[in-house]
Amino acid sequence: MLEPGFNARAISIKRRNNPNPLFKRGHVIRGALGIANKLARATMSAHFFLAALAATGNEGVKLEDI
Known part of the structure; x- marks a missing residue:
């Protein structure tokens, strides 16, 4: 690392930007806030x-099933 010809860019962190294929940016938090606003308490x-x-159409699930 102290060599005069050492290239520090070779070990630099590479940025990975892999978007989620199921949800766009901000989609999940907007849905969560919408549900929180609809709940009475x-x-x-x-x-x-x-x-x-x-909200997604799965209404047959009970609290005991979780």
Whole structure:
């Protein structure tokens, strides 16, 4: 590393920008905030999860099944 001809760029960190193929940027947080705004009161994470499932069309899931 102390050699005069050493190239530090060869060991530099390479940036990886691999986007999620299922969700676009900001899509998940917008959906979560929309569900949180529709809920009438503060709830447990399990109730939030059930509301998220109901928003996507999966309404047959019960709290006991989680």
